[in-house]
Amino acid sequence: MHITIRLAWHNNGWNGHICDEPEKNTYCIGRHSYPxxxxxxxxxxxxxMQPDVKGKPxxxxxxxxPACGFSINAFGGEKTKAKINPLHGLTKKLNLPSLIFLNPQYVFGITKACIQKM
Structure with missing residues (x-):
């Protein structure tokens, strides 16, 4: 069995923290990453890049x-929030609210452990 999980690139190992040097992380915003x-x-x-944000949990x-909220916490130890505009281009035009989700800690760590037991 082979499972591939595509994540936005993150320079902290998807530990639930903002990147230490977000201005240098250009791979998270291109076709290399999802989404x-x-x-x-x-x-x-x-x-x-604000001092009270970069590198922080x-x-x-x-x-x-952060815009990368869905993948930033793949191996993080605490809950985080993720936000998405479901109708991307129409959200601003129609004044629709963004959806906010609570991501559990160790999202992919749990998945990995379950897969290893198969």
Whole structure:
């Protein structure tokens, strides 16, 4: 059995923290990553580079949610939030709210353990 999980590139090993040097991480916003196109359009690099945000655990942030929220916590130890605009282009035009999800800790660690038992 082979399972492939495609994640947005993250320079901290998907530990639930904002990248240490978000300005240098260009692989998360391109076709190399999933959902790279969404992250490119929704990313707020100025926010990510603030001293009280970069490198910090997402679970403790109160000023925002990173665009890579769905994959940032694959091996993280605490819960984080993820936000997505379900109708991407229409969200702003129709003034629709974004959806916010709570990601459990160790999302892919749990999955990996279950697969290893198969």
């Amino acid at each position: 790279g196109d969404y992250i490119k359009g929704a990313r707020d690099l100025d926010w990510e 997402c679970g403790s942030l109160t000023s925002g949610i």
